[in-house]
Amino acid sequence: MLNESDLIALGITLKLALLTTCILLLTGTPLAWWLSRSRWRYKFLLEAIIALPLVLPPTVLGFYLLLLLGPNGPLGALMMSMGGQPLAFTFSGLVIGSVFYSMPFVVQPLQDAFSAIGQRPMEVAATLRASPLDRFFTVAIPLARPGFLTAAVLGFAHTVGEFGVVLMIGGNIPGETQVLSIAIYDHVEGLEYAHAHWLSGGLLLMSFILLIAVYAFNSRFRVVKNAI
Amino acid sequence: MQSSIQAKFKLHRGDFLLDAEFSIPAKGVTALFGSSGCGKTTLLRAIAGLETAQSGFLKVGEMIWQETGYSMPPHQRPIGYVFQEASLFEHMNVQQNLEYGLKRLPEKERKVSLHDAIELLGIGNLLRRKPHSLSGGEKQRVAIARALAVSPQLLLMDEPLAALDQNRKMEVLPYIQSLHKELDIPVIYVSHSLEEVAQLADHLILMEAGRVVNSGDIHDMFTRLDLPLAQELDASAIINATVSGFDEVYHLMLLEFAGGTIRVAGQALQKGDEVRLRLIARDVSLTLEHQSATSILNIFPVIVDEILQTGPAQMVVRLLAGEVPILSKITRKSASELGLKIGTKVYAQVKSVALLS
Incomplete structure (x- = not known):
């Protein structure tokens, strides 16, 4: 069955996916809200940038992130100058990469959910004495709940499943940056098919259960479909 | 204030x-x-x-x-x-x-x-x-x-x-x-x-x-003839009245307003109740003399206040019943035969009255 390094890879994977999902929900919510309300002329540019990971080969994204986060990259150099270490090949680097890579899977369902609410419920709340922040938390967020569930599940599952980006910027350091998808690759390379089966089967089952939960909960399939 | x-x-x-x-x-x-x-x-x-x-x-x-x-x-x-x-x-x-x-x-x-x-x-x-x-x-x-x-x-x-x-x-x-x-x-x-x-x-x-x-x-x-409302198909006048009594025999309510008494069917209200009535201009006709041989119940004296031609054959007349303005839609021919001018005293015959409240 699973050996110790598999379990460690599982732990890293879950930690990475949870952290990434949390960061994306916190940053993606205001971003998605702004995208759903703004009438800025060049909004489409930002939307295109956010959607890039949907079409870009993960290795390309990973390559540029590696340059950015490595010791000679602007972000890596900044970290070094502040007495830290470059972010490439660290868990923190993985988190940053995952946040970019999974961003459309969180932002788009949220943006769709916020757009679907329309202007009216917010206006009603305004005429019932609710301040802008108050109505955002008591009206917009509860009404967008299906979108939040979809965003969280897709963001989580997509991060669990990433391979190319992780390989490029995280390398394959057991106990630090080795995640499940890479452990599976290692097992197959080493012809340890039984291990590969356990891990692959486990991931397949988990992804399937998560999606069943989302589809069962959300009668609004539209949001999910748009995101995928 | x-x-x-x-x-x-x-x-x-x-x-x-x-x-x-x-x-x-x-x-x-x-x-x-x-x-x-x-x-x-x-x-x-x-x-x-x-x-x-x-x-x-x-x-x-x-x-x-x-x-x-x-x-x-x-x-x-x-x-x-x-x-x-x-x-x-x-x-x-x-x-x-x-x-x-x-x-x-x-x-x-x-x-x-x-x-x-x-x-x-x-x-x-x-x-x-x-x-x-x-x-x-x-x-x-x-x-x-x-x-x-x-x-x-x-x-x-x-x-x-x-x-x-x-x-x-x-x-x-x-x-x-x-x-x-x-x-x-x-x-x-x-x-x-x-x-x-x-x-x-x-x-x-x-x-x-x-x-x-x-x-x-x-x-x-x-009821202002210089505004488009008086020219609408269902142009009308709104009248406030008070329930003043009942005609038990014929099951009618007597509604008093500044220009006279209006009778409407029903007895649902109490004496002293304030009511609002709507008199559709199409349902108000004019005669020079008080008709007695008619099925119309509500007839009261009015004075022509203003006349406006609204079409080749149509006119709308603003009348004062006491101080209360009401409207009547009649043909140009009728107006001419009655010799209507501002100040002419005529009788308004109101064919139907809508009780609004």
């Missing part, structure tokens, strides 16, 4: 320009009337602060809500707003919807109790229900109660009946009429239905293409 609502707004929306100015008493129901697309809703939204006018001034009673360089945000304006669609919060049940605004209202500003709002709209049995399980009429009653529960100093209603079918309209209308009697809250009511206006309004703001054409007392506005 009677308090008033003074407004002046100018705002562009694409090709549309709203350039509206009015002053109305902060009392009773004011109808904002005009055809679709004339800017009624935009004006109402500007009053609520939901639309920001490029330049605007709004004073309600002694409080300034908007002036150059200042616009009170909508959530700070002491208004209640009823939208055309009920727009209940789908994630809350009826009770939570009703309490949403109330909870945000400081204790000392709570004048309308939730209990009263629920009673007034007859929604006590719906409190646990979710909005999607309610009928259109029920939803709109909840929406009205929700707006009342914030004890507004001004209630704004944007065609609250327009999205309902005829039966639902008849279900909700009496509740709106009773608000008017039970609560001392001024209402601005947007409508494009002359019938609704006739039933509800004390005051009328007439709009056309983004501008206020005129505003004034409803009795006066309905």
Whole structure:
């Protein structure tokens, strides 16, 4: 069955996916809200940038992130100058990469959910004495709940499943940056098919259960479909 | 001194320009009337602060809500707003919807109790229900109660009946009429239905293409020949009367107004009740002498006040019964044969009278 390094890879994977999902929900919510309300002329540019990971080969994204986060990259150099270490090949680097890579899977369902609410419920709340922040938390967020569930599940599952980006910027350091998808690759390379089966089967089952939960909960399939 | 609502707004929306100015008493129901697309809703939204006018001034009673360089945000304006669609919060049940605004209202500003709002709209049995399980009429009653529960100093209603079918309209209308009697809250009511206006309004703001054409007392506005209302197909006069007695034999009510007595079928009201009547101009005919051999019950002396030709064959005549203006639509031929001139004394024969309240 699973050996110790598999379990460690599982732990890293879950930690990475949870952290990434949390960061994306916190940053993606205001971003998605702004995208759903703004009438800025060049909004489409930002939307295109956010959607890039949907079409870009993960290795390309990973390559540029590696340059950015490595010791000679602007972000890596900044970290070094502040007495830290470059972010490439660290868990923190993985988190940053995952946040970019999974961003459309969180932002788009949220943006769709916020757009679907329309202007009216917010206006009603305004005429019932609710301040802008108050109505955002008591009206917009509860009404967008299906979108939040979809965003969280897709963001989580997509991060669990990433391979190319992780390989490029995280390398394959057991106990630090080795995640499940890479452990599976290692097992197959080493012809340890039984291990590969356990891990692959486990991931397949988990992804399937998560999606069943989302589809069962959300009668609004539209949001999910748009995101995928 | 009677308090008033003074407004002046100018705002562009694409090709549309709203350039509206009015002053109305902060009392009773004011109808904002005009055809679709004339800017009624935009004006109402500007009053609520939901639309920001490029330049605007709004004073309600002694409080300034908007002036150059200042616009009170909508959530700070002491208004209640009823939208055309009920727009209940789908994630809350009826009770939570009703309490949403109330909870945000400081204790000392709570004048309308939730209990009263629920009673007034007859929604006590719906409190646990979710909005999607309610009928259109029920939803709109909840929406009205929700707006009342914030004890507004001004209630704004944007065609609250327009999205309902005829039966639902008849279900909700009496509740709106009773608000008017039970609560001392001024209402601005947007409508494009002359019938609704006739039933509800004390005051009328007439709009056309983004501008206020005129505003004034409803009795006066309905019967002014220089305004388009008198030329509408169902042009009419509104009369206030008091129940003065009953004709037991023929089952009629006697309604007294300044110009005489009107008899209508039924005995549902009490002596002394105030009623509002609508006399459709088409149903008012004129004779020079008091006819006795006629099936028409309501005949009273009037004086011709103004005459206007409205078509090649049609005229509308404004008459004074006592001091009360009424309208009559007759043909040009009839007017000529009767020799109608301003000041002519004639008899108005009223074929039918609608009891509005």
